[in-house]
Amino acid sequence: MMASKEKHTLKSRKAARIETEITVPPDKSISHRAVLLASLSNGACTITNFLEGEDCQSTAKAMRQLGIFIESPEPGTLVVVGNSGRFTKAFGDIDCGNSGTTMRLMAGILSAQGFRSRMIGDDSLSKRPMQRVIDPLREMGAELSAEGTKSCPPLCIEGDRELHGITYRLPVASAQVKSAVLLAGLFAKGTTTVIENVRSRDHTERMFEFFLIKTKREEIWENPNSPKNRRLLEVRTTIEGGQIPESRDFAVPGDISSAAFWLVASAAQPGSRLLVKDVGLNPTRTGIIDVLIRMGARIREVIETSLHGEPIGNIDIKGTTLQATTICGAEIPNVIDEIPVIAVAAALANGTTIIRDAAELRVKETDRIAAVASNLRAMGVTVEEFPDGMAITGGSPLKGAKLPCHGDHRIAMAFAVAGLFAEGETIIEDTACVNTSYPGFAEALRHIQKGGHIKGSTPVLSGFKTPTP
Ligand code: S3P
Numbered sequence: 082m083m084a085s086k087e088k089h090t091l092k093s094r095k096a097a098r099i100e101t102e103i104t105v106p107p108d109k110s111i112s113h114r115a116v117l118l119a120s121l122s123n124g125a126c127t128i129t130n131f132l133e134g135e136d137c138q139s140t141a142k143a144m145r146q147l148g149i150f151i152e153s154p155e156p157g158t159l160v161v162v163g164n165s166g167r168f169t170k171a172f173g174d175i176d177c178g179n180s181g182t183t184m185r186l187m188a189g190i191l192s193a194q195g196f197r198s199r200m201i202g203d204d205s206l207s208k209r210p211m212q213r214v215i216d217p218l219r220e221m222g223a224e225l226s227a228e229g230t231k232s233c234p235p236l237c238i239e240g241d242r243e244l245h246g247i248t249y250r251l252p253v254a255s256a257q258v259k260s261a262v263l264l265a266g267l268f269a270k271g272t273t274t275v276i277e278n279v280r281s282r283d284h285t286e287r288m289f290e291f292f293l294i295k296t297k298r299e300e301i302w303e304n305p306n307s308p309k310n311r312r313l314l315e316v317r318t319t320i321e322g323g324q325i326p327e328s329r330d331f332a333v334p335g336d337i338s339s340a341a342f343w344l345v346a347s348a349a350q351p352g353s354r355l356l357v358k359d360v361g362l363n364p365t366r367t368g369i370i371d372v373l374i375r376m377g378a379r380i381r382e383v384i385e386t387s388l389h390g391e392p393i394g395n396i397d398i399k400g401t402t403l404q405a406t407t408i409c410g411a412e413i414p415n416v417i418d419e420i421p422v423i424a425v426a427a428a429l430a431n432g433t434t435i436i437r438d439a440a441e442l443r444v445k446e447t448d449r450i451a452a453v454a455s456n457l458r459a460m461g462v463t464v465e466e467f468p469d470g471m472a473i474t475g476g477s478p479l480k481g482a483k484l485p486c487h488g489d490h491r492i493a494m495a496f497a498v499a500g501l502f503a504e505g506e507t508i509i510e511d512t513a514c515v516n517t518s519y520p521g522f523a524e525a526l527r528h529i530q531k532g533g534h535i536k537g538s539t540p541v542l543s544g545f546k547t548p549t550p
Contacts, residue, residue: 405432
């Protein structure tokens with residue numbers, strides 16, 4: 082009994098200076114999409130460096146339930162045999178676990194399968210709004226409804242309606258909604274266009290292109306010829322229905338959202354130095370780097386190559402005493418998953434950091450604004466909460482505390498990082514949820530806690546280059 086309790090608790094205390102190089106787990110968003118596109122394709126695809134976390138396993142399990150052959154010859158590798166967009170009715174409900182990405186993206190696919198499907202989720206997913214995918218899919222002709230209150234799961238999809246293409250302007254910046262509409266668009270008659278006023282992560286679009294789906298992407302700018310004054314007005318993504326992805330092998334890069342925990346841990350510690358290797362550097366995901374640079378960290382980001390349509394490279398970061406910043410507007414979707422750990426950086430920075438336009442955080446795996454605010458307060462930080470963000474006054478010493486994570490992996494990991502800077506011990510309770518995105522986080526935490534130096538071994542930092550100023 083004791084052992085299993087121990088297993089689901091994260092403990093951290095003040096850490097030494099970090100001086101190491103690390104790799105991080107495969108990207109969660111990209112792993113989901115790789116299984117989906119491979120399943121939709123016309124043949125066998127080998128996916129390497131697939132995230133074995135629970136969220137992506139939910140997507141793979143759902144595809145198997147729908148008749149797709151998937152085997153894993155070794156950990157992190159999946160061989161998926163696509164069936165050209167055809168699936169068979171699942172036996173029983175499709176359990177999406179904790180994964181909003183699984184449920185929302187699959188809603189697009191299941192809307193056009195000719196059979197009825199019912200998707201369910203765990204307690205947290207059962208509280209997440211599905212109206213945002215129901216609305217556009219209904220507009221395309223699909224019949225679907227949420228059984229829970231306030232349009233929450235279970236989500237029932239009749240699947241037997243003919244879909245037609247639409248032009249849909251996203252009311253909220255959401256890559257999940259955009260992807261659900263584009264995936265449904267593959268099965269729709271005619272043209273489907275999704276318009277975003279604020280750019281969200283574009284992994285689906287890149288993967289469509291990589292799997293040879295003809296995709297048109299346009300950016301509309303105000304003052305397009307003035308690099309200083311130009312402003313992105315909208316991004317339009319268009320596909321024609323009836324396309325079948327061409328089977329391809331795919332390798333997943335490291336997840337910058339998982340790297341974010343160690344980027345903050347290093348950025349906020351003067352004298353720390355960290356090299357994160359082989360991480361995805363898609364510009365719709367690298368906002369964390371811009372934020373930490375504004376806060377004073379010295380960072381060099383080197384794109385080494387483009388791997389299957391996704392930029393990949395290394396991040397080299399040097400810590401300092403951080404300064405407060407403001408994060409709002411179009412930057413928010415780019416850092417949406419990193420805000421809990423950015424809030425920890427804010428608590429360690431001099432001055433008051435303002436986070437606004439981030440109401441979406443209230444409908445993530447938990448209400449992340451409320452969770453961050455109450456955990457930071459428990460550690461002695463002054464936080465003012467707004468409906469769409471918070472003001473965090475940093476710079477005073479953090480004190481260790483026993484904290485809940487509300488079943489939210491990113492809250493658990495963000496506060497384990499906070500514990501690296503606190504007086505006394507920080508204990509995060511019920512942290513089994515960390516496995517949804519970062520299997521091995523506890524070991525990485527122990528490694529970082531020691532500054533990355535494994536007892537008796539040579540520090541791995543030799544040959545580390547100086548960042549260009
Ligand atoms: C994701 C998109 C984001 C993000 C989530 C993963 C994706 O959600 O928060 O963790 O893989 O498309 P929204 O699209 O709802 O903003």
